[in-house]
Amino acid sequence: MKIEKVPMKGLTSEEYEKALKISWKPKLQYAWDNGIAIGKYLQGLKEGKLLASCCNRCGRIMLPVRSFCELCWRPTDGEIAVNDTGVVNTFAICHVNWDASRLKPDEPRHIPAVIEIDGASKGQGIMHVLGNVDPAKVKIGMKVKAVWKPVAERVGSIDDIRFFEPY
Amino acid sequence: MKERVGIVGIGVTGFNSVSPSLSFKELTYTAAVKAYGEAGLHPKQIDSFITASEDFMEGYSIFDEYVPDQMGAVMRPVHTVTADFLQALGVGCMMINTGRFTTIAVEAHSKASNVKTLDEVQAFALDPVYLRPLKENAKFVAGLEMKCFLEMTGNTEEQCARVVVKNKKNSQKNPNAAYGAELSVDDVLNSEPISTPLKRLDVSERADGAIMVVLASEAEARALCKNPIWIDGIAWFSGNGNLWSRNIAEADYARLAMRKACSMAGISDPRKELHFAEICDEYSYKELQHLEALGLARKGEAGYLTESGVTSLDGDFPVNPSGGSLGVGHTFEASGGMKLYEAVLQLRNQAGARQVKDAKRCLVQSWRGVPTATGAVAILSNE
Ligand SMILES: [Zn+2]
Numbered sequence: 001m002k003i004e005k006v007p008m009k010g011l012t013s014e015e016y017e018k019a020l021k022i023s024w025k026p027k028l029q030y031a032w033d034n035g036i037a038i039g040k041y042l043q044g045l046k047e048g049k050l051l052a053s054c055c056n057r058c059g060r061i062m063l064p065v066r067s068f069c070e071l072c073w074r075p076t077d078g079e080i081a082v083n084d085t086g087v088v089n090t091f092a093i094c095h096v097n098w099d100a101s102r103l104k105p106d107e108p109r110h111i112p113a114v115i116e117i118d119g120a121s122k123g124q125g126i127m128h129v130l131g132n133v134d135p136a137k138v139k140i141g142m143k144v145k146a147v148w149k150p151v152a153e154r155v156g157s158i159d160d161i162r163f164f165e166p167y
Numbered sequence: 168m169k170e171r172v173g174i175v176g177i178g179v180t181g182f183n184s185v186s187p188s189l190s191f192k193e194l195t196y197t198a199a200v201k202a203y204g205e206a207g208l209h210p211k212q213i214d215s216f217i218t219a220s221e222d223f224m225e226g227y228s229i230f231d232e233y234v235p236d237q238m239g240a241v242m243r244p245v246h247t248v249t250a251d252f253l254q255a256l257g258v259g260c261m262m263i264n265t266g267r268f269t270t271i272a273v274e275a276h277s278k279a280s281n282v283k284t285l286d287e288v289q290a291f292a293l294d295p296v297y298l299r300p301l302k303e304n305a306k307f308v309a310g311l312e313m314k315c316f317l318e319m320t321g322n323t324e325e326q327c328a329r330v331v332v333k334n335k336k337n338s339q340k341n342p343n344a345a346y347g348a349e350l351s352v353d354d355v356l357n358s359e360p361i362s363t364p365l366k367r368l369d370v371s372e373r374a375d376g377a378i379m380v381v382l383a384s385e386a387e388a389r390a391l392c393k394n395p396i397w398i399d400g401i402a403w404f405s406g407n408g409n410l411w412s413r414n415i416a417e418a419d420y421a422r423l424a425m426r427k428a429c430s431m432a433g434i435s436d437p438r439k440e441l442h443f444a445e446i447c448d449e450y451s452y453k454e455l456q457h458l459e460a461l462g463l464a465r466k467g468e469a470g471y472l473t474e475s476g477v478t479s480l481d482g483d484f485p486v487n488p489s490g491g492s493l494g495v496g497h498t499f500e501a502s503g504g505m506k507l508y509e510a511v512l513q514l515r516n517q518a519g520a521r522q523v524k525d526a527k528r529c530l531v532q533s534w535r536g537v538p539t540a541t542g543a544v545a546i547l548s549n550e
Contacts, residue, residue: 024295029283030226035190068196070236073203073210 131163173388173395176206210239253503310362326470338490374496400431406540503533
């Protein structure tokens with residue numbers, strides 16, 4: 001069936017305003033405790049370092065920092081700084097914003113990507129976005145490097161890295 | 168129950184007003200390590216995992232995606248139950264009773280201190296058509312329940328205050344409790360009104376903490392553990408969800424769950440056959456209302472039992488030896504778990520200064536909080 005044949009009609013804004021309805025705007029606010037692992041990781045970002053946790057049993061170097069190895073079921077054995085370079089594991093080119101509104105044709109596309117970090121174990125990546133790159137040229141396996149915010153602007157958030165760019 | 172289920176390991180963190188040093192994952196991990204350690208099991212040896220959680224309390228939707236790591240349950244079967252811990256425990260018992268699972272881990276935690284708009288989350292549980300437009304703080308539900316309960320049964324505000332005094336006193340002997348205090352009845356009666364007759368000190372305060380329990384089939388429990396604690400009966404019920412047409416004075420859900428759990432456990436006279444109880448006291452009057460609904464006190468008698476010391480730690484039938492939610496802190500979905508932990512310690516004779524003498528059988532009860540009429544009952548024993 002063609003969509004035009006479906007017997008339905010949307011309400012105009014005026015009709016919607018007049019319709020009987022119930023609405024509710026929740027005020028939900030949270031401030032999650034970072035605890036040990038997330039706290040160390042975010043502090044590392046503030047200092048311009050990507051920190052990874054080591055597990056001496058399985059030998060993995062894991063990102064981001066965690067206080068226990070979820071596979072070996074034991075505490076991790078400390079953190080090391082890994083490189084701020086990596087390889088694009090996968091990516092998407094997004095044409096819509098967080099709120100589902102469409103990007104204008106001249107706005108740069110968002111390119112979220114899983115980046116496997118150099119110096120961490122195989123498969124250990126972080127999620128970030130790519131920048132300074134033509135979306136058409138992005139490829140799985142592409143080498144990228146973090147572009148950090150200036151020290152004074154870093155707050156201890158994954159946003160302390162502006163994006164990853166090819167190098 | 169088809170076959171009773173054994174508790175072969177249990178672990179908790181302490182309960183505190185805040186817990187900034189640990190993330191929710193680290194909090195659960197701490198409890199899980201203790202529970203698995205007691206059971207002598209690596210999580211790989213556990214057949215399935217359950218977390219009791221409420222997305223609005225976590226601040227995540229589809230929170231089940233965020234629970235495997237800290238339970239050692241990566242690449243394993245996991246699900247969440249949006250209810251109190253005791254209901255999740257009941258699900259675990261049912262899974263074992265299918266014969267398809269031998270061991271189950273059940274977890275709950277509270278990071279209530281991380282919810283900056285706790286009252287808004289409570290208000291979000293109110294019906295959007297018939298209740299929210301009235302714009303009343305959700306605690307009004309407790310106020311009107313308390314009013315109706317006291318009026319219909321003859322229990323008094325002073326007797327409710329005695330529940331607060333008793334539970335905060337008990338919790339002074341509980342190293343895991345956050346809100347122990349030496350209060351007088353007048354302190355409670357003179358605390359600020361919230362939703363009269365409900366006063367500030369009638370209301371338990373939020374706490375953070377985590378609990379993990381390892382369940383095993385009867386045969387497996389005997390193989391794993393010298394002194395398993397047995398779940399002889401467990402049930403949950405919902406009363407009428409509509410606040411405006413429910414039996415507001417009486418906790419129907421508790422009465423029904425108790426009847427079912429007792430029949431599973433083969434108990435006919437709970438007051439004689441059980442030795443103590445850990446029951447929901449999120450608000451002071453709830454302890455009295457629940458005592459009557461559970462058949463542990465006659466109608467109008469619960470306040471008197473409190474006043475005359477029957478429900479005190481050294482009384483004939485101690486109620487909330489842990490200190491309850493009033494003394495330990497209110498841990499939302501983990502509430503039934505906090506109480507179950509106390510029951511297990513008591514039945515193992517490990518409750519230290521607050522040990523109930525010769526405790527062999529008890530009940531644990533939970534309620535889902537305002538505005539609900541839902542709750543669970545578990546009957547436990549040590550032989
Ligand atoms: Zn490992």
